[in-house]
Structures are given as C-alpha cells and as structure tokens.
Amino acid sequence: MRCTRFLQACLVLVCWSPGKPDSHHDVSGCRHAGRESLERLLCVSASARRYLVQVNESLTPSQRKDVEDCVGGRHPKYLHDDTYMVFADEREIEVLRRRGFVQGIRMQHETDKMSLDILPSPWTRATSGPQADSPCSVLALLADWRELFPSYIHDQRDLVKGFYRLQISRWRAGVAEDHGVEIEAEMVSERKLHVSCQSCEVCMGAVSRLLARQNVIEWVETRPKLVAMGNFVSSLLSSGDPTCGGREDDLFVRALNGEGEVVSIADSGIDHRNCMFWDELPLPLNTFDSRKRKIVSYFSYSNCSICGACAKDAKEQRPCGDAGDAERGHGTYVSGAVAGSAACPSDAGFMCSAEDVKFASLYNALAREAKIAFTDIMVGKGELSPPLDLHKHLFPDPYNQSGARVMLLAWGCVVRATEEATACNRYTSQSQDIDLFTWENRDALVIVAAGNDGERASKQTVGAPATSKNAIAIGFTETCVNASVASYAYTDPFVAAGCGLFGSSRCCLSSFESKCSLSQCCGEGREDCCFSSFSGPGMSPDNVAAGSSRGFTMDGRIKPDMVAVGSHVVSARAAGESLPSSGPFCSLPSGTQYSAALTSLTGSSSAAPGVAASAMLIRQYLKRRMSSEQGTRA
Known part of the structure; x- marks a missing residue:
C-alpha cells in the first residue's frame, strides 16, 4: 500500500x-x-x-x-x-x-x-x-x-x-x-x-x-534552535535604490506609504533611539499607544514558561525578552526595513543633525508611514526565545490590541553542524500554530523568512516555521550592481572583514579599482580595500541568491512562496550598549561606528520585510479603493 x-x-x-x-x-x-x-x-x-x-x-x-x-x-x-x-x-x-x-x-x-x-x-x-x-x-x-x-x-x-x-x-x-x-x-x-x-x-x-x-x-x-535569518548568510552591504535606476517610485507617486497600517514583528528587540523609530513619547511597554509615531506597542513577556526559558534554579530564570536591542541587533534592522522613517527633534545635537536625517531618509522603508507592534523575544545577546505556542501567546496581542494584520517572523530553524542539510525541512507545531491562527483570523497574513541554507543542499532546505501551509515563505534574490556599490558605505567594516570591534585599523571602502581580499582590510596600516567580489557584472535581482533556501517541503508542497531582493539591503542599525546616551542618533558611517544609524545585511530576513511592507501597501490601496467606491455609491 x-x-x-x-x-x-x-x-x-x-x-x-x-x-x-x-x-x-x-x-x-x-x-x-x-x-x-x-x-x-x-x-x-x-x-x-x-x-x-x-x-x-x-x-x-x-x-x-x-x-x-x-x-x-x-x-x-x-x-x-x-x-x-x-x-x-x-x-x-x-x-x-x-x-x-x-x-x-x-x-x-x-x-x-x-x-x-x-x-x-x-x-x-x-x-x-x-x-x-x-x-x-x-x-x-x-x-x-x-x-x-x-x-x-x-x-x-x-x-x-x-x-x-x-x-x-x-x-x-x-x-x-x-x-x-x-x-x-x-x-x-x-x-x-x-x-x-x-x-x-x-x-x-x-x-x-x-x-x-x-x-x-x-x-x-x-x-528547534532558532536564529535570525539576516546575519546567518552575510553581514554585508545593501541596496539603497530599490529601482536600480534612480527614478521616482510609482508607489509613492500614488501616495501609498503604509499609512493607517500596523505590522507585528517578533524579533531580538528595537533600539528605539535610532532616528528611524524616534518618538517624543515614551516606549509603550506591554501596552498600546496609537499616538506613537512609529512603535505603538512593545511587548516583552516576563513569564519564562511561555518561551521555555525557565531554569531549575530559580536564580537563573529570565524573561523572554527585554526592552532594547544589542549592538547590530537583528530586530532593529528588520523593523527599519519594514517601516523605518528617519526623524529627529530639532535640538537633538550632533548625533542626529538635520543633514544626517535628510540623508538617512533616502533609506526610509517602503511602508514608511506604517506603525509597528513589536514583541521582544531575546534578552541581551542571547538566543531567540519566541513563545512555544505562537497561536496562544505571540499573535493575539498585536492582532487584537494593536490592530496588526500583517505579521513578520524573520527567523526560523537553523541546521546544527552535526545535522543533515534538510533537518529543518519539517512541519512543526509552530508551523501549525501559524496555520491555526490564520484559519481562525482570515484577514491575518503571516510572512516568514524561508532560510539561508540554499548552498547546503539543492532542495528541501526551507526551514520551519516557513513550512506552514498558510504563511508566505520568502526566499531572497541578488540585487543590481549599482545598488550594491552604493551600499558599501553602510557596511560595518569590522563585520565585513572579520575584524574585532576595536581593531587597529579600519577598511577604507572608497577604492573599487584595485583588487584585494577582505582579510587584508585588517592588516596593520591598511587603508584601502576593494569589494569587487560583491559587485560582479552578473549580479541581478532576477537571480535567486545561492544562499536562499530551496523547496520542496518534505510532504511535497511548493516553498518558498515568493522571492524578493534580500542581498545588500540597508536598514536601521542598533547601537546597543556601545552608545551610552539615551538620546536619538542618526549619524552617518565614519571612522567611529558606534553611533552609525544604518547598516546592511543579506539573507531571507532582509527580503521578508520588503514583502511585509508591500502587503501593507496593498491593504492601504484596497481600503482606499473600497472607501472611494462606497462614497460613489452613496
């Protein structure tokens, strides 16, 4: 049989x-x-x-x-x-x-x-x-x-x-x-x-x-062990010009910017001091504040049993999340890529000047007027600890309290070094959590990063919970040459070259003619380094990136559902504890990186935010059209 x-x-x-x-x-x-x-x-x-x-x-x-x-x-x-x-x-x-x-x-x-x-x-x-x-x-x-x-x-x-x-x-x-x-x-x-x-x-x-x-x-x-899907492939570069041609985007001509929409994001945290999220009102911890410019709610579960973080020794017990993000944190980056919009108070000082805000605004997100309902699922620089039951503890609060209808999970199962490449390609209870929630709430859309294991096997590397039936699993493509070249200035040089945070010298990213390796950037006295290996003539948004996880699922379903540009994507950078100031920061990259507001990553979690933003623009358009049609009939 x-x-x-x-x-x-x-x-x-x-x-x-x-x-x-x-x-x-x-x-x-x-x-x-x-x-x-x-x-x-x-x-x-x-x-x-x-x-x-x-x-x-x-x-x-x-x-x-x-x-x-x-x-x-x-x-x-x-x-x-x-x-x-x-x-x-x-x-x-x-x-x-x-x-x-x-x-x-x-x-x-x-x-x-x-x-x-x-x-x-x-x-x-x-x-x-x-x-x-x-x-x-x-x-x-x-x-x-x-x-x-x-x-x-x-x-x-x-x-x-x-x-x-x-x-x-x-x-x-x-x-x-x-x-x-x-x-x-x-x-x-x-x-x-x-x-x-x-x-x-x-x-x-x-x-x-x-x-x-x-x-x-x-x-x-x-x-399963869960990791963010951006840092895993490459902490490099980004695309500041989504059209690769510099023309004004037709979506913004039509005034589609995510206004009136709320996105739910669960990740490592948000450094809300970054100018992409700045607000004169305090952070709404475990509550909802519709007056907020960007972050309307910030949930952080203190009950360790919800995320399985409880230890046998009561002294070791910890909450599921905190109220911030570590330096170069993934949650800040993902949130900025969905709905980031640069702004600073007039008296912010040198770390958030009008000139800095004007330049950072070039990297505003597609849904720049949307708001964020955030759930913090990481403490410090630890591991991601999402609720074990997503259906019960993750989705209901942002859906019911904040009105979020687009949910973004830019993380997933990671294959351990001792496991086969397809180990995460399974339907788990968290995959079912997504299916159950979207079945019960038909207007909810859950978007999940498909994973970054494409180079480990030719098929069946999409990882849970992207294996969910009702979620939209997102793979990632390359970007165009001129966009990747333009993004070099936003690459954290120490991350790109494998240097320590306080290395003896930093990479100069201005020379693109000579040829050298990333390892040479850390050499004593080195001031020039080219990144030509990341801007080859064959690079194109039409190419699925080598690292993007592949389908099918183990039971034969087609995944990922979509692909989007996820190579060299610029977004908000978390300063973490390296910046002691509590005020906003929006500095451009320089020899001192601690206050830089922008960084770049590559991976499926760089692609998924763009799809989440697009979904909110579609909702905005449909609601506007329905409202117009109802007015015409009246």
Whole structure:
C-alpha cells in the first residue's frame, strides 16, 4: 500500500473544527465514575482510539460528511498523502471500512506521532541531532480536550487542567523510576507541553516514546534552535535604490506609504533611539499607544514558561525578552526595513543633525508611514526565545490590541553542524500554530523568512516555521550592481572583514579599482580595500541568491512562496550598549561606528520585510479603493 512510507513520517498536523458533543468512544467501563469527575476523564482518555484512514484521493464534501457520520460527527483531521486521522471505536471503524473510497485503515502507532529527528534514536547517529549527553527539550502537542472528551465535559477547563497536571506528575514519576533521571514538564498553553531533560538520550528516547504512547498526546517533536535569518548568510552591504535606476517610485507617486497600517514583528528587540523609530513619547511597554509615531506597542513577556526559558534554579530564570536591542541587533534592522522613517527633534545635537536625517531618509522603508507592534523575544545577546505556542501567546496581542494584520517572523530553524542539510525541512507545531491562527483570523497574513541554507543542499532546505501551509515563505534574490556599490558605505567594516570591534585599523571602502581580499582590510596600516567580489557584472535581482533556501517541503508542497531582493539591503542599525546616551542618533558611517544609524545585511530576513511592507501597501490601496467606491455609491 502506498501509504506505508507516509505512515512512517506523519509530519503535518493542520487545524480542524471541534466536533459535535456526541459520544463515540467505548466508555462503558467508565460509567462508575461521576459525569464530570477527574476519575472519569482518566478512564475516558485511556479508552480513546485514533485511526489513520487513507482514501483513494482527497475527500469530496459529500465523502467528508459520510466520514463524519460514521465516526459520531467528528471531523477527520487531514495529515497528507490523502490520509486522515479520526477518533472512533471499533464498531464505527468497521462501518467506515466498507466505504468504497477508503483504501486502508489502521490504528495510529506511537511512531506516527514522533518527528523524524526522533526516529530512529538520533543519539546513535553521529551525523544528526544534538549530543546524547547534552541538555535538550521536546514539545508535545496535546489533543483538543473538546475532541477527546466531547460528551463528558462542557467548558470545565479547570477540571481538564487538573487532569493534565495529574498525567504529567505520573509521567515524571515513571521516568524517574525507570531511568533514574528527573525531567521538567510544564504546560505552556492548553495545546502544548514543554519537557526538558539534562540528557538528550533520555529526552529523545524514553521520554518521547512515553509521551507518544499517550492517547492525549497528538504529536512529539524536538524543540528547534532558532536564529535570525539576516546575519546567518552575510553581514554585508545593501541596496539603497530599490529601482536600480534612480527614478521616482510609482508607489509613492500614488501616495501609498503604509499609512493607517500596523505590522507585528517578533524579533531580538528595537533600539528605539535610532532616528528611524524616534518618538517624543515614551516606549509603550506591554501596552498600546496609537499616538506613537512609529512603535505603538512593545511587548516583552516576563513569564519564562511561555518561551521555555525557565531554569531549575530559580536564580537563573529570565524573561523572554527585554526592552532594547544589542549592538547590530537583528530586530532593529528588520523593523527599519519594514517601516523605518528617519526623524529627529530639532535640538537633538550632533548625533542626529538635520543633514544626517535628510540623508538617512533616502533609506526610509517602503511602508514608511506604517506603525509597528513589536514583541521582544531575546534578552541581551542571547538566543531567540519566541513563545512555544505562537497561536496562544505571540499573535493575539498585536492582532487584537494593536490592530496588526500583517505579521513578520524573520527567523526560523537553523541546521546544527552535526545535522543533515534538510533537518529543518519539517512541519512543526509552530508551523501549525501559524496555520491555526490564520484559519481562525482570515484577514491575518503571516510572512516568514524561508532560510539561508540554499548552498547546503539543492532542495528541501526551507526551514520551519516557513513550512506552514498558510504563511508566505520568502526566499531572497541578488540585487543590481549599482545598488550594491552604493551600499558599501553602510557596511560595518569590522563585520565585513572579520575584524574585532576595536581593531587597529579600519577598511577604507572608497577604492573599487584595485583588487584585494577582505582579510587584508585588517592588516596593520591598511587603508584601502576593494569589494569587487560583491559587485560582479552578473549580479541581478532576477537571480535567486545561492544562499536562499530551496523547496520542496518534505510532504511535497511548493516553498518558498515568493522571492524578493534580500542581498545588500540597508536598514536601521542598533547601537546597543556601545552608545551610552539615551538620546536619538542618526549619524552617518565614519571612522567611529558606534553611533552609525544604518547598516546592511543579506539573507531571507532582509527580503521578508520588503514583502511585509508591500502587503501593507496593498491593504492601504484596497481600503482606499473600497472607501472611494462606497462614497460613489452613496
């Protein structure tokens, strides 16, 4: 049967509607328990059964209705390869087997609920996964309790939470007794469980299999390492002239600039002192202020359990984010590329002069009049720590409070040095979070950087969560020669040449005739260096960049969805702690880089902001047109 290979790799979990409150499990043995008691929930959960049903081809509406009728009104949950997961008892399954469109049915096995980086035991393979004796964690997706207990509980969330707490304590005790190790387990939402271990051998072995055997667990995966997608390929150069010809852009002639739009961005932070974000009003921490010129909200979660940042020792616990960005921080750069617009107060001083603002304005973003609802998911120079449940904790606040309808995630899974190039090309629970949120909020658009692993393999390098079905995954292209040459002045010379921040000399970026290597820029007494290798005659926005991650997804879907210019893109630069002043800065690049307001990066997170800005311009145009048409009809 052709589903055999698929059933070994059930990766895709998509959202489905909760079913009608009709009983379909064989729970005759649970009648002794109270109708809405913890004892009854434990009994019913042990009686639940999941089946994988493969059909000849995707179900038609009438066939889907037939399946729902067969299994007590429950909606079949599509996986892929024309295979669905259903809850049913043996009697209902026997009825379903007789349907002509059904090719095969079998009970779901524990291995069907485990991601491929767990199967087989990865600690036995030297070429993949984290080290066996290193700490790691797994995420478990919990079954929808309304689906699991449809006719025995009605909006009894406290009872369900008590049920899961009891189950978690039993699992922890079982691991301690059988393997002699302690695990930390915490529910980060009603849908997700975060489990951390001091040993990957235990976490990805015994613990993952224990979780997968539970009927209340729907999916088990390793927690991926996430990185920003700009610094990963190259911290070089940018395109200041998006048309490569210097002509006035037709979009601005039509006054499309993002006015009235709000973009949600989750990243390392924003250095709000940069002139691209300057505002005379204070930063709106964990609140919303529509009066703000640029940043209307700045969320930073203090509860470490939301992002899985809690440590066993309470002294080591830290929040998910802070209220700023480190030097050359990724979040400042991404935000500036979406909606940055240079401005400074008249009395700002030498670091934010009118001349500096005028020049920096040449690099205003496409959606320069749009505003930003920001979520800080990094502390200092640490690792990105987004909420483990994006659907529950990342998207709702900017969507509901700030009115953001375009969401940008310029980060994603990174392949470890010991892993295969395609290790991140999988559908994860965070991919499903995006699908679920956009399914529930049809006017929301989530844009995700596809990744920068294009040179590691010829295909299947798009990384989660860009593997989401409903998100727009963005790859990146080259830029034109004159735009890249114009951007040299905004390259941080120490980053470009591999120099230390306070090297003995800096690179002079004005000579383009002679030939020299980047390493020569750091030599004692060197003052000239050309960057001709970055401005070859074949460079063109029509070329997909070598580093841009490629499709398909592992289940055969086309990704990335779009590509945009992501090579040599200039945007806002974070000064971080290197600039002690609390006032605005907008200085041009010079021998002293600490107050420079602009920098350049290359990668899919340099391309994704332009697409997010374009989406807001489209929204602005459509709203203006709809308003005009309504006025005409009136």
